[in-house]
Amino acid sequence: MDYDEDDTPHYDAPAGGWGSVKGIASIWGEDDPSPAALETLRRQNKPGGHMCTSCAWTKPAKPHVFEFCENGAKATLWDLTQARCTPEFFAEHSVTDLMKLSDHQLERAGRLTHPMRYDAATDRYVPCAWDEAFAGIGAALRGLDPKSTVFYTSGRASLETSYLYALFARLYGHNNLPDSSNMCHETTSVGLKDVIGSPVGTCILSDFDHCDMILFLGQNTGTNSPRFLHPLQDAVERGCRIFTLNPVRERGLIEFADPQSPWQMTVGKATQISERYLQVRPGGDIAALTGMCKHVLEAEQLYGGVLDRAFIDEHTDRFDDFAAKMHATGWDEIEAASGLRQDDLRDVAEAYIGAKKVIGIYGMGLTQHVHGSQSIAMLVNLLLLRGNIGREGTGISPVRGHSNVQGQRTVGISEKPKLVPLDKLAELFGFEPPRDTGMTTVEAAKGVADGTVKGFVSLGGNFARAIPDHSRTDPGWSRLDLNVQIATKLNRSHLLVGDGAWLLPCLVRSEEDMQATGRQAVTMEDSLSHIHGSVGKREPASPDLLSEPAIVAGIAKATLDPNPKLKWDDWIGDYGLVRDLIERTYPDKFREFNNRMFTPGGFYKGNAARERKWQTDTGRAHFTAPDTMTALESEPGADAYTLLTLRSNDQFNTTVYGFSDRLRGLKGPREIVLVSPRDMKRAGLAEGQKVTLICDVDDGTDRRVGGLTVVPYDLPNRCIAAYYPEVNPLIPLDRYDLKSKTPAYKGTPVRIEP
Ligand SMILES: Nc1nc2c(c(=O)[nH]1)N[C@H]1C(S)=C(S)[C@@H](COP(=O)(O)OP(=O)(O)OC[C@H]3O[C@@H](n4cnc5c(=O)[nH]c(N)nc54)[C@H](O)[C@@H]3O)O[C@H]1N2
Ligand SMILES: Nc1nc2c(c(=O)[nH]1)N[C@H]1C(S)=C(S)[C@@H](COP(=O)(O)OP(=O)(O)OC[C@H]3O[C@@H](n4cnc5c(=O)[nH]c(N)nc54)[C@H](O)[C@@H]3O)O[C@H]1N2
Ligand SMILES: [Mo]
16 A cells, blocks of 8 residues: 555554453443442353353353453443433433434443333333233234234344244244344355355364464454454464455454463563455455466466365366356456455465365455355355365354344244245144245335335344435334334334334343243354353343243234144243254254253254255355456446445444444544545545545435544555444445345445535
């Protein structure tokens, strides 16, 4: 880059280290967690304790003394605040007034304590009894066409809750079960499934002890799955080489000091994580991977012995089309689309050829693009060339987001009926499940906007804020006949309401869940397909909270006709009975579920692709010839830029803990736009200047976000970045991955207006 690095803010200390200890301390001080919160943290991710509600990274069999990271601690402390958002709070503030508060301020009001109903006459939430809420919601659902309702889930709810929720939706009469995965790794569920027959990654934790190369694409470990830094650090220290493709130089992938290692903390010696860090252009991964595959194929032609021919012949198909496409694509095109130099791509490809066991890791940088599925298919292509799937120490490893988002899909939360054993459900519960395909997130959001969706039930999350295109979707919410929000803390989705809105507060995972047969445990599936039991032991934030399973069952009972096979009260009295149902529905994955749920390190649900059994349409893993070199819909126009949306180190999705994006060296208000010094010069912008971003898609909708302060930052040419969810109004709902309908949150063309 030809600009002065000193102009750009930077953070020179490694990820982890003292900074992360201070990060925890600051939230501790600010949020005043309740007594014994430290005791609760000590139990986090340990057998017999609760599983962290932050990311989905796996929980090892031999946990550290504190098996949590800065952000896991923040997530737990955020739940354990002493602040309470009570009926008195709602009596004092109208919903219109609350709309003036920021996302951060809304959640800072504290834990929701009481079930509430929205009263349009006074524009206030008013307290109600649980029975009244269930009866009111049940009556409203009975009055609606099931197909006009959506049951959304954010990826935190347990396997038990998720199973009951999906069952309820189908008994009621629809498959409209989008979850946060539809905004996230749905590109994996669909795209990876297409090419290797597995909707989830093939790696397990021990693979990281054996690999000798890791390719990292579009995943920000330091912020979003910090516990993963430990196995990465161990891998580097035993000689594994890590190569990263990311437009942003993310600190955690550059170096890491283990906050739990006294040696690294006192001596200040950090481990360098990435050997090479290539700042690919947004959406440039297809081209970059094409360059690498091209080099591997050329090397095979030159000196042979490079490809794993036996593997390719026995296990794959469509190789010739793919190879022809690689040969036919010129380096000019590859360099232009990736923004990377031929020599650099050849270097990485040489390292790949020299490595015996390679793992490919990816996150939202691949999935949230119009051609995200093709980026994933290209990564698979590269791995298949040398048999790097289905062998110890190799594989593809999408890093999942929410702590149980992968598991929810496993137990039936899906709008795609073909992924669910409907016949089994019909047999177990004596009903005819709906067979039509339900709505994805994008379709649900459009339905809210155009009025075809009449009822919305949200099991956690902040849907209205997490989706794109707010100017198009926001007005729809107040027109719904029914809006049910099951939540722990107040957020914007609870305020965009009209008649028929309910706000139902629930327990968090670290809290004790007492039911008829005693204290209950729940389970979740991590990113590496291991299932863990979780037990909360803290006193609930309020005596008026119910557990998520109890709320789902309460609504279901009030909605559905009686059926002797639906034993809601028994199930809620003993979640072990729900796990029995899960086992009967999915006998292969959940064998002896109740006996195995506390296996240290979790129990593995298995993965056919890992065994080189390819559950694709041909029974083989597919090579794919890409039909584009960029994952973007199109390159930005002459005076436009590609906008990336980022998470800071001080947020969990729409939950904003604070204002320090420590690992990027940024602090202060989140209303900023990062622009490279070179692009600042081109656009005539000065540091600190306020600008408006305008979406450069001409479809009749005006999308703009103003009041953003320009901050110089090291980014590729014509790439700018800003925080999610603040800039979500800029993203068109019609831009999504073409296979999975995951919104293209990472590649919006925008213009900058001073
Ligand atoms: N602390 C914390 N932890 C979290 C979350 C959180 O908000 N906060 N969210 C959770 C959830 S739900 C999820 S899904 C995960 C998200 O975790 P990630 O998958 O890491 O998602 P993002 O933070 O959106 O950023 C992905 C990375 O992709 C890069 N990138 C953007 N565009 C491209 C591209 O075109 N190509 C490449 N190669 N890279 C690109 C960005 O610079 C960024 O470093 O984290 C989970 N964990
Ligand atoms: N521009 C842009 N937009 C994005 C993304 C992006 O990278 N860029 N990422 C997308 C991704 S990957 C995702 S996953 C979505 C996230 O979308 P969501 O999952 O819908 O949103 P969250 O912000 O995780 O939801 C936070 C709320 O969940 C509630 N909550 C927290 N814990 C619990 C609990 O235990 N139970 C219940 N019932 N409620 C709870 C609280 O009320 C809190 O306010 O956003 C997507 N949107
Ligand atoms: Mo996510």
